[in-house]
Amino acid sequence: MKPELQHTKVVIVGAGPSGIGCAALLKQMGLTDDAMRIFEAKQIGSTFKAWPKEMKMITPSFPSNGFHQTDLNAITPDTSPAFSIGKEHLTGEDYATYLQNVVKHYDIKVEENQKVIDVLPQGEDDDFLITLASGEQIATQYLIWAGGEFSSPKKATFGGSELCTHNSEIDSWANCDADHYAVIGCYESGVDAAYNLASLGKKVTLIDASYDQADTYDPSRVLSPYTAERLASLVNTQLVELEQCFEVNQVIETSSGYELISMTGDRLSSQGKPINCTGFNTHLGPVSDLFDLDSEGFPLINKFDESTICRNLFLTGPKLVHGEVLLCFIYKFRGRFTTPCSIIATELDLDLSILKHYQQAGMLLQDLSCCEDQQCFC
Numbered sequence: 001m002k003p004e005l006q007h008t009k010v011v012i013v014g015a016g017p018s019g020i021g022c023a024a025l026l027k028q029m030g031l032t033d034d035a036m037r038i039f040e041a042k043q044i045g046s047t048f049k050a051w052p053k054e055m056k057m058i059t060p061s062f063p064s065n066g067f068h069q070t071d072l073n074a075i076t077p078d079t080s081p082a083f084s085i086g087k088e089h090l091t092g093e094d095y096a097t098y099l100q101n102v103v104k105h106y107d108i109k110v111e112e113n114q115k116v117i118d119v120l121p122q123g124e125d126d127d128f129l130i131t132l133a134s135g136e137q138i139a140t141q142y143l144i145w146a147g148g149e150f151s152s153p154k155k156a157t158f159g160g161s162e163l164c165t166h167n168s169e170i171d172s173w174a175n176c177d178a179d180h181y182a183v184i185g186c187y188e189s190g191v192d193a194a195y196n197l198a199s200l201g202k203k204v205t206l207i208d209a210s211y212d213q214a215d216t217y218d219p220s221r222v223l224s225p226y227t228a229e230r231l232a233s234l235v236n237t238q239l240v241e242l243e244q245c246f247e248v249n250q251v252i253e254t255s256s257g258y259e260l261i262s263m264t265g266d267r268l269s270s271q272g273k274p275i276n277c278t279g280f281n282t283h284l285g286p287v288s289d290l291f292d293l294d295s296e297g298f299p300l301i302n303k304f305d306e307s308t309i310c311r312n313l314f315l316t317g318p319k320l321v322h323g324e325v326l327l328c329f330i331y332k333f334r335g336r337f338t339t340p341c342s343i344i345a346t347e348l349d350l351d352l353s354i355l356k357h358y359q360q361a362g363m364l365l366q367d368l369s370c371c372e373d374q375q376c377f378c
């Protein structure tokens with residue numbers, strides 16, 4: 001027999017920092033458990049648990065919340081991973097533990113191992129019909145999509161990419177047993193791969209498609225100090241060779257390993273499977289048809305972070321883009337949890353007084369002109 005259709009007010013898809021961050025705020029605004037359901041395909045913080053064991057957060061944590069300098073990786077004004085975990089640069093496992101702590105602290109009911117496979121807008125009071133992989137169906141008025149990007153690694157950017165290992169598929173760099181690797185992509189994850197491989201005594205050819213010397217301080221466009229510092233520490237080891245202006249066009253298998261061929265026909269070799277550090281696509285899963293995309297593949301949203309083509313469907317997380325501003329780090333996109341939550345709270349007549357606290361903590365980001373200017377702060 002088909003289970004009875006459940007009704008709720010708010011559904012959040014994804015229990016990473018953005019889903020949990022929005023859920024914590026809505027709870028503080030007085031939304032009751034029966035009015036909010038949070039579905040997570042795997043476990044709380046599963047994305048972080050899947051990071052290579054050695055990988056650490058590049059954004060430092062510090063327990064400075066009391067002075068309105070909120071820990072950069074905190075997702076509520078009153079929690080701090082630095083305080084609860086006791087580390088400045090957390091591993092993925094550490095951060096997943098922090099997220100679990102937040103869930104406990106705010107008594108958030110996350111339904112784990114519940115993948116949302118279909119979302120159908122209804123156009124009535126219950127605006128969406130959500131279907132879970134289990135077959136259960138839920139009708140909801142508001143939907144916050146917090147599915148992240150980790151589920152969609154950017155793999156097929158060149159021919160033969162299936163011969164490479166995407167860095168999101170590495171459990172531990174210690175399991176890489178060749179003596180030399182080509183690492184494709186010279187941004188945060190590429191340099192992190194090179195650093196970890198070289199720390200194990202392996203040779204690395206670090207491949208950068210461009211020769212970019214951006215004059216900006218924004219870590220979403222240039223290497224963070226943490227990564228730049230680790231890269232600098234490798235300079236004298238002669239283990240890492242930087243190959244710039246090499247845009248990989250094709251990877252082929254050879255008798256001694258792999259060969260990488262550039263757009264201009266130059267060649268480089270890799271003894272082990274090349275490591276692909278080319279990032280992630282937007283992962284919209286079952287809501288793919290409910291967002292228009294801009295020319296770079298980012299979901300189009302209005303000033304309330306709501307889909308431009310589907311009312312009451314909100315986006316949160318690292319694919320939020322407003323004009324030139326990409327809110328791709330936790331300390332950036334957490335400033336927008338207040339945006340969909342305020343709309344929902346106003347319409348459901350909840351308590352908005354907590355917003356003042358979020359504002360004091362720098363977690364209420366409305367005027368995005370503050371981030372547009374890439375001026376020098378030195």
Ligand SMILES: Cc1cc2nc3c(=O)[nH]c(=O)nc-3n(C[C@H](O)[C@H](O)[C@H](O)COP(=O)(O)OP(=O)(O)OC[C@H]3O[C@@H](n4cnc5c(N)ncnc54)[C@H](O)[C@@H]3O)c2cc1C
Pocket residue numbers: 013014015016017018019039040041042043044045046047048051055056057058059114115116117146147148149150151189285286316317318328329330331
């Ligand atoms: C290696 C690496 C290092 C990083 N380092 C930093 C850093 O130092 N600082 C920083 O600020 N950011 C960092 N980031 C980026 C940061 O991890 C992401 O911005 C963050 O995880 C995004 O949070 P999220 O909640 O939107 O998505 P996620 O954390 O990816 O969570 C999304 C969740 O949604 C679930 N989900 C997806 N689809 C469905 C579905 N259909 N049904 C149910 N559940 C679903 C997933 O299982 C997942 O648990 C790093 C990312 C990577 C990959």
